[in-house]
Amino acid sequence: MRSDLGQYYTHQNISKLLMSNILMKNPKKILELGIGDGALLREAKLKWRDSKIIGGDIDPKNIKILKKEFPNVDLFLINGLSSRLNHRLKIKLGSIDVGVCNPPYLVVEKSDEIKKILNSSRLGDLSDYRIVTSDLVFLAQNLLLIRENGELGIILPDGLLTSHQFSMFRKRIIENYSIKGIIELPDKIFKKTEAKTHILVLKKCRPKNKTVTIHKANHKGEIEDTINVDIVDLPHRMDYSYHKWRLNDFKKGISLESVKAEIFRGKFSKKELSNGDYKYIHTTDLKKDLKYQVFKPNKRVARRFRCANKGDIIIPRVGKRCLGRVMVIEDGSILISDCLYVIRVPQEYREALVRTLTSEYGQNWIKANSHGVCSRVISKIDLLNLEIQPLTL
Known part of the structure; x- marks a missing residue:
C-alpha cells in the first residue's frame, strides 16, 4: 500500500460486493485501472473465467507481483491520469465491456490533459471544479474506455457524492449516465485510513429510471438496508445516510x-x-x-x-x-x-x-x-x- 500515491487497497468482502452488483453475464473485455494488490482482479477472474482482463497500475511492484500470479492477464505500467491512456493499454476508446476500479485518492493539478479527459467523458469543464481529484479523473477515464451499454463499478470517496463543491459532477453523471446503484460502505473499511467511501455502479447509456436504489453495507460486504431515491434529489447528495435521514426524520420547521x-x-x-x-x-x-x-x-x-x-x-x-x-x-x-x-x-x-x-x-x-x-x-x-x-x- 502506497499512501504517497493515494493507494488504499480493497477488502475482499467489498471486492465481492462490488462484483456482485455488475450484472453483465459474459463480458469480452474487462478493465481495472489501479490494480493495487489485485483484490478486484481476483474476484473478476472468479466471476468471468473466460473474459479477457486488462489491468494497469502506476506502482511497478504491483505489476511485477501480479504478473506472476496472473500470467494470462495483460498488465501495464501506466499513469491513470494520462490523456493517452488507451494507447498505453493498447485498446481503443469505447471497447471495454466492464470496468472495475478502486482509484487512488489525491488532489491533482489542473491541466489541459485533465480538461480534455473531463470534457470528453461528459463530466463538465475544469471551471466546474474548485479542485480536481484523481478518483474523479479515473472515473472519467473508465467512462471513455467503456463501450455504450457497458458497465462500471467504482469505489469513490465521500466528497464526490456529498460535497457541495462536486454538485456539478453529480449533475453531469445523472444527465449523461444510468446509475444502477449506490452502496454506502462502513467506516474504516480500508487499512490505515478512516476514509468514508461508496460504490457507484453505472451503465454507459442515457438515464431512463426516475429513481435510484441506494444501499447501506456492513463490514462483511452484506447489504443491511435499501432505499429508493428520486433522481431529482441526487444532485444535492447521493449518500444513503443523508437520504435515509430525509425519509425518517425530516421535519418542517x-x-x-x-x-x-x-x-x-x-x-x-x-x-x-x-x-x-x-x-x-x-x-x-x-x-x-x-x-x-x-x-x-x-x-x-x-x-x-x-x-x-x-x-x-x-x-x-x-x-x-x-x-x-x-x-x-x-x-x-x-x-x-x-x-x-x-x-x-x-x-x-x-x-x-x-x-x-x-x-x-x-x-x-x-x-x-x-x-x-x-x-x-x-x-x-x-x-x-x-x-x-x-x-x-
Whole structure:
C-alpha cells in the first residue's frame, strides 16, 4: 500500500460486493485501472473465467507481483491520469465491456490533459471544479474506455457524492449516465485510513429510471438496508445516510436562513491561536453535554477580531467525534478557532435552536448532513438550511 500515491487497497468482502452488483453475464473485455494488490482482479477472474482482463497500475511492484500470479492477464505500467491512456493499454476508446476500479485518492493539478479527459467523458469543464481529484479523473477515464451499454463499478470517496463543491459532477453523471446503484460502505473499511467511501455502479447509456436504489453495507460486504431515491434529489447528495435521514426524520420547521441567522467561523487555526496571547476556545473545549459558558469580556480583542459574544451558540465545523457538541456563550466574549462555527440568531429563536441542536433530531441532522472522506465537515450552506424545531420537540 502506497499512501504517497493515494493507494488504499480493497477488502475482499467489498471486492465481492462490488462484483456482485455488475450484472453483465459474459463480458469480452474487462478493465481495472489501479490494480493495487489485485483484490478486484481476483474476484473478476472468479466471476468471468473466460473474459479477457486488462489491468494497469502506476506502482511497478504491483505489476511485477501480479504478473506472476496472473500470467494470462495483460498488465501495464501506466499513469491513470494520462490523456493517452488507451494507447498505453493498447485498446481503443469505447471497447471495454466492464470496468472495475478502486482509484487512488489525491488532489491533482489542473491541466489541459485533465480538461480534455473531463470534457470528453461528459463530466463538465475544469471551471466546474474548485479542485480536481484523481478518483474523479479515473472515473472519467473508465467512462471513455467503456463501450455504450457497458458497465462500471467504482469505489469513490465521500466528497464526490456529498460535497457541495462536486454538485456539478453529480449533475453531469445523472444527465449523461444510468446509475444502477449506490452502496454506502462502513467506516474504516480500508487499512490505515478512516476514509468514508461508496460504490457507484453505472451503465454507459442515457438515464431512463426516475429513481435510484441506494444501499447501506456492513463490514462483511452484506447489504443491511435499501432505499429508493428520486433522481431529482441526487444532485444535492447521493449518500444513503443523508437520504435515509430525509425519509425518517425530516421535519418542517423554520430554517436558520429564514430567521436571518448570522453564521461565521473563526479566522485563525488552533496553532496560530496557541502561539498568541489571547484566550480562545477550540473543539476540545466543547463537551458531550450542553455547556453554558461565561467569559470575561475583552474590549481590546473585540475591537481587533470577530469574537463569539453573549447569546451566541457555538458548534464544531469540522471533526470526527466532536460533531454534535454545543456551547452557549452565557456572558462575555471569546475568540474561536477556525474549526468552530458561531451561530447568532434573534433572541426569540435561541432556546428553540439550542433544543433543536441537542435533540435526537438535531444530532441525526448533523450526522446526515456532515460529509468528508476522513474528518467530517458541516458546510455553512447546509447549516443555513437547518430547520429550527418548536420547543415542544
